[in-house]
Amino acid sequence: MRMAEVSAKFELSQDTLRYYERIGLIPPVNRNNNGIREYNEDNLRWVEFIKCMRSAGLPIEALIEYVNLFQQGDCTLSARKDLLIEQREQLRLRIEEMVQTMGRLDSKIENYGQSLHETEKALSRS
Amino acid sequence: MRMAEVSAKFELSQDTLRYYERIGLIPPVNRNNNGIREYNEDNLRWVEFIKCMRSAGLPIEALIEYVNLFQQGDCTLSARKDLLIEQREQLRLRIEEMVQTMGRLDSKIENYGQSLHETEKALSRS
């Protein structure tokens, strides 16, 4: 699969795909004999995985490290696992904070609801 | 309360506090007759609120709009409520996505666990 198709499939610009590859956020993509990238199944899985992890806010640094470890083969299995565990924990904390904040928004909305209710009462009295 | 103390209290740099005020992310803070900011209870509540909302990823744009509406008084109550409802929904979606991603990390970690288990078996066979 070529850039254009991958770009459309994952809604990442071609520039972003090249950028990710350049900084090592995805492993190097195979080229045909004209130097043009031909994404195979593995490449596509990486792109999708990285896009998902970035959307969830995982730091680029950590993901580059993960890709590096991956490319070093099986001797890095436990290091990769540790990295994922650490990132999972960070993600959990962020989610927890966001859930708190959502609760706070709920209360605020609730209060506005009451205010509006007062307004309605005022209106219905008039 | 002066900048230095507010800065320490909320762990926001003095530059950031001034920046937030400049772009309208918090309403103008009262000044003494030397032009120096004196944060009152209201100001502090705004700083804390904005810090919390920014940490949860609410867009600066939306928060500026919220502050603007607030400063226009009670006639904007329902607009403010709508804005909060919209942002709450966006936040909910982000959280949902992140929870999905966390689940995915869990599976991956689980798989690494199995891999290590295989390794251990290999080791124990040797």
Added chain:
DNA sequence: TCTTGACTTGGAGTTCACTCCAGGTGGTAG
């Protein structure tokens, strides 16, 4: 054969959200 279009590269440019800086003011301590 010429053009078109999808790709290549290295490097420059952009945006966001701060962060820093130079030059200045006012109040207090020695």
Added chain:
DNA sequence: CTACCACCTGGAGTGAACTCCAAGTCAAGA
């Protein structure tokens, strides 16, 4: 009186994460 300190302003600088650009290659179609 001088020094110092915390604050002020407008504006420039920074780092992250893209995003754009110019110049070039290759293959397929008119």
